[in-house]
Amino acid sequence: MSRSRSLFAAVLAASLSAIAATPSLARTHEYTLANGLKLIVQEDHRAPVAVVQIWYKVGASYEQDGATGVSHALEHMMFKRTQHLATGEFSRLIAERGGRENAFTSLDYTAYFQQWSKDDVAESFRLEAERMQHLVLDAQEFATEKKVVAEERRLRTDDDPQALAAEVASAVAWQTSPYRQPVIGWAADIDSMQLADLRAWYERWYTPSNATLVVVGDVEPEAVKALAQTHFGAIPARDVEAPRPRPEVAQHGEKRVTIRNEKVRLPHLMLMYKAPTLTQVGESGLDGKPVEAWEIYALDVLAAVLDGGDSARFARELVRGRELAAQIGVDYQSVSRLPDLFGIEATPREGVALDALEAAIVEQLEAIKQAPPNAEELARVKTRVVADTVYQQDSMFYQAMLIGSLESAGLSWRVKDEYDARIRAVTAEQVQAVARRYLTSEHVTVARLVPAAESP
Amino acid sequence: MRARHFALLLLACGAALSGALAQASPDIQRWTTPNGSAVYFVAAPEIPMLDLRLVFAAGSARDGARSGVAALTNALLDEGSAEHTADDFHARLDTTGALLGTGVMRDMAWISLRSLSAEPQRTDALDLLAELLRGPRLTEESFTRQRAQALAALKQAEESPSTIGGRAFFRALYGDHPYGAPTDGTPASVAELALDDVVRFFRQYYVARNMTIALVGALSRAEAEALATRLAAELAPGEPAPALPPLPPYAPKTEHLEFASAQSHVYVGQRGIAREDPDYFPLVVANHVLGGNGVVSLLFEEIREKRGLSYSVESHFEPMALPGPYMATLQTSNEQLDAAVRLLRDQIAQYVAKGPSDADFEAAKRNLIGGFPLRIDNNSKIVENLAVIGFYRLPLDWLDTYTQKVQAVTKAQAMEAAQRRLDPARMVQITVGHRAASSATPATP
Numbered sequence: 001m002s003r004s005r006s007l008f009a010a011v012l013a014a015s016l017s018a019i020a021a022t023p024s025l026a027r028t029h030e031y032t033l034a035n036g037l038k039l040i041v042q043e044d045h046r047a048p049v050a051v052v053q054i055w056y057k058v059g060a061s062y063e064q065d066g067a068t069g070v071s072h073a074l075e076h077m078m079f080k081r082t083q084h085l086a087t088g089e090f091s092r093l094i095a096e097r098g099g100r101e102n103a104f105t106s107l108d109y110t111a112y113f114q115q116w117s118k119d120d121v122a123e124s125f126r127l128e129a130e131r132m133q134h135l136v137l138d139a140q141e142f143a144t145e146k147k148v149v150a151e152e153r154r155l156r157t158d159d160d161p162q163a164l165a166a167e168v169a170s171a172v173a174w175q176t177s178p179y180r181q182p183v184i185g186w187a188a189d190i191d192s193m194q195l196a197d198l199r200a201w202y203e204r205w206y207t208p209s210n211a212t213l214v215v216v217g218d219v220e221p222e223a224v225k226a227l228a229q230t231h232f233g234a235i236p237a238r239d240v241e242a243p244r245p246r247p248e249v250a251q252h253g254e255k256r257v258t259i260r261n262e263k264v265r266l267p268h269l270m271l272m273y274k275a276p277t278l279t280q281v282g283e284s285g286l287d288g289k290p291v292e293a294w295e296i297y298a299l300d301v302l303a304a305v306l307d308g309g310d311s312a313r314f315a316r317e318l319v320r321g322r323e324l325a326a327q328i329g330v331d332y333q334s335v336s337r338l339p340d341l342f343g344i345e346a347t348p349r350e351g352v353a354l355d356a357l358e359a360a361i362v363e364q365l366e367a368i369k370q371a372p373p374n375a376e377e378l379a380r381v382k383t384r385v386v387a388d389t390v391y392q393q394d395s396m397f398y399q400a401m402l403i404g405s406l407e408s409a410g411l412s413w414r415v416k417d418e419y420d421a422r423i424r425a426v427t428a429e430q431v432q433a434v435a436r437r438y439l440t441s442e443h444v445t446v447a448r449l450v451p452a453a454e455s456p
Numbered sequence: 457m458r459a460r461h462f463a464l465l466l467l468a469c470g471a472a473l474s475g476a477l478a479q480a481s482p483d484i485q486r487w488t489t490p491n492g493s494a495v496y497f498v499a500a501p502e503i504p505m506l507d508l509r510l511v512f513a514a515g516s517a518r519d520g521a522r523s524g525v526a527a528l529t530n531a532l533l534d535e536g537s538a539e540h541t542a543d544d545f546h547a548r549l550d551t552t553g554a555l556l557g558t559g560v561m562r563d564m565a566w567i568s569l570r571s572l573s574a575e576p577q578r579t580d581a582l583d584l585l586a587e588l589l590r591g592p593r594l595t596e597e598s599f600t601r602q603r604a605q606a607l608a609a610l611k612q613a614e615e616s617p618s619t620i621g622g623r624a625f626f627r628a629l630y631g632d633h634p635y636g637a638p639t640d641g642t643p644a645s646v647a648e649l650a651l652d653d654v655v656r657f658f659r660q661y662y663v664a665r666n667m668t669i670a671l672v673g674a675l676s677r678a679e680a681e682a683l684a685t686r687l688a689a690e691l692a693p694g695e696p697a698p699a700l701p702p703l704p705p706y707a708p709k710t711e712h713l714e715f716a717s718a719q720s721h722v723y724v725g726q727r728g729i730a731r732e733d734p735d736y737f738p739l740v741v742a743n744h745v746l747g748g749n750g751v752v753s754l755l756f757e758e759i760r761e762k763r764g765l766s767y768s769v770e771s772h773f774e775p776m777a778l779p780g781p782y783m784a785t786l787q788t789s790n791e792q793l794d795a796a797v798r799l800l801r802d803q804i805a806q807y808v809a810k811g812p813s814d815a816d817f818e819a820a821k822r823n824l825i826g827g828f829p830l831r832i833d834n835n836s837k838i839v840e841n842l843a844v845i846g847f848y849r850l851p852l853d854w855l856d857t858y859t860q861k862v863q864a865v866t867k868a869q870a871m872e873a874a875q876r877r878l879d880p881a882r883m884v885q886i887t888v889g890h891r892a893a894s895s896a897t898p899a900t901p
Binding site: 152158311 | 550614716757
């Protein structure tokens with residue numbers, strides 16, 4: 001019933017590098033009901049369908065030590081029973097009308113969705129309003145669902161060496177930031193979780209002013225607004241207490257960790273640099289100096305210079321060229337509630353030592369710090385963004401994801417309409433500058449995943 | 457409370473049904489290029505882009521004695537063209553903003569291109585694709601690099617119990633038939649491949665008469681025709697791939713592969729249906745109730761909702777050129793393995809014997825019918841549908857008649873087909889995980 005953060009990251013990476021003003025299709029309308037519920041509607045009239053998503057601003061980064069995984073477990077229980085819907089009825093109602101539904105929890109949000117006929121938007125609203133207010137948390141059902149969540153953890157994390165290594169690496173990279181916590185929760189926390197924890201979590205966060213309702217599809221915005229008023233308008237407004245701030249403390253030098261795993265056949269390397277995101281613009285960065293807006297876009301361009309397609313530097317120099325990597329990629333999310341990671345992951349070619357691969361990656365980063373990317377390279381990256389902007393319009397679901405993730409990070413969906421112009425404005429020197437400021441050994445965590453019997 | 461909802465539901469279903477049935481499917485235009493490629497085209501003027509998928513009967517079922525050669529040949533299409541190195545080729549391609557993709561399965565291999573429809577980007581991107589079809593970069597250097605990457609991926613796949621289990625399942629079902637081998641070969645077979653094998657494979661299978669072109673985008677029919685003719689002309693006409701060898705008989709088998717995982721992965725099933733099969737719709741509907749209808753299927757209810765034994769559990773038919781597998785899968789903690797397998801097999805057996813309730817059966821049909829518009833609601837889904845329709849030569853009205861054909865299936869027909877085609881007592885059962893029993897065989901590829 002949920003996606004891990006890394007799965008979503010791929011979606012967002014695809015979507016975020018892909019946005020722009022698209023006057024013909026992307027007409028976006030924003031409304032706020034009196035109780036604080038925000039509604040964002042985007043029209044797409046190509047097919048008689050709609051996607052409805054409701055995003056709550058709560059996720060693993062809102063959780064406390066010892067109680068991790070509660071957002072995700074609650075997401076599972078949201079499919080069970082409500083005061084007016086028997087167990088299983090919610091999903092049966094959707095399935096019988098040909099709907100697709102699911103949910104995903106991340107560090108920053110918990111979101112639920114239905115995709116179906118445009119005529120069923122009202123039914124989405126009725127069902128979501130019902131479970132926003134009237135969830136019934138049953139002890140027996142929770143006991144069974146905990147087993148499901150434990151199996152999900154085994155499937156997604158414990159039995160997947162690279163996912164397990166990524167979990168360890170995040171927990172090492174972040175000392176106090178809640179981004180150190182796995183979305184699904186630590187196994188012991190899942191085990192000790194109580195129904196009362198879920199109830200408190202539900203009561204605290206599932207309220208109109210903490211939710212964003214996103215509709216994309218063959219709909220009329222004003223009609224959708226009226227429907228929202230009908231179904232959600234009477235839900236009482238309630239203030240939401242902000243999560244306690246838990247900023248990351250200063251890092252004093254590089255961190256290194258080795259993960260040994262008996263299932264591993266090929267070693268794997270991660271270099272993770274702490275980097276700001278759009279939410280921190282204007283605040284002071286980890287080095288105490290203010291974060292500028294252009295820096296975030298320059299980090300996106302930097303990621304693309306290294307890993308944007310088969311002509312990017314990593315593919316050209318390390319996969320081909322020196323033939324050190326079998327696979328290599330960059331992951332940077334410019335939309336996050338808190339400072340995040342600029343991550344580089346690589347698998348060496350057979351017979352290539354991790355030391356050699358790491359040195360070659362660092363050499364590539366140093367090259368950008370020494371000399372800015374050339375004009376041709378930069379033009380290619382920007383063309384890619386413009387093209388993705390067009391391709392992006394093909395998926396209503398991505399459009400909705402983009403709107404919801406921006407809003408849930410505390411940003412505005414309008415950021416997507418500026419994205420294209422902001423990327424075009426990035427200069428080669430700015431790319432060099434962010435590489436110098438953020439890709440430094442003071443901000444890095446290096447994680448190595450190796451076979452159990454091997455020295456790192 | 458329940459009564460009120462029931463009434464609402466009836467109204468709602470009526471609306472959903474009529475909506476789905478009334479909805480127009482995309483207008484598919486079909487023709488053949490002068491040198492023999494079948495073209496399937498849908499005009500989609502709304503977004504200034506195009507999606508192209510070139511499909512070849514060049515999947516791993518064509519590997520012959522060289523297991524992995526289809527996948528490696530397809531992977532070499534990432535290495536640039538005879539005229540331009542990978543560095544130059546990809547630099548030029550990225551300048552157009554186009555996305556090039558490749559892939560291979562048992563029946564088919566494909567090349568996909570997503571491009572802007574604006575000029576000069578469209579022409580520049582298609583020039584590069586034409587160059588690639590005219591001659592990919594089949595050099596020792598490219599070959600050695602791609603083979604090394606393929607070997608690394610095969611090694612890494614050995615970390616995954618689901619990959620190990622899936623491979624063992626196909627091996628058990630198809631034995632020495634080409635369907636029995638892994639799509640990307642084995643470490644041993646790939647290590648023995650030579651550049652010559654790839655060159656020969658490309659020349660035989662990447663030919664016009666073995667290619668289906670699926671195209672969706674902001675193009676006129678005339679533009680689409682010119683584009684298809686031009687791409688096909690880059691290839692030798694060649695011959696369509698011959699029919700695959702018939703499937704040999706197989707015996708049900710139970711096998712446990714020992715693996716150091718916290719969960720055991722379970723695969724239970726048998727041979728199922730080909731793409732063209734008179735039982736296709738009855739069986740798809742029958743299975744939809746059992747394990748195809750997501751979170752409301754019977755297997756999901758019994759195994760996950762009631763007992764919490766698995767995060768995911770489902771069953772499906774995988775229709776292929778020859779009868780593809782029918783399989784049910786779940787993953788569960790090692791210590792629950794035996795109980796979960798027993799439950800899964802009991803559920804399948806009970807369902808095949810007794811069938812669903814009328815309400816569950818009708819609900820599953822409504823899901824297939826009401827959900828149909830979501831299968832064709834954007835260009836990338838439409839181009840994938842075209843590729844399947846074209847490759848398997850399904851009737852042109854496949855999409856138009858889909859909901860009617862589902863609607864026409866009666867419970868009696870569905871269960872008669874299921875009883876005739878599924879044999880729960882004689883299924884293949886593969887499990888992968890850690891079990892203390894000493895009789896387990898080690899999980900080696």
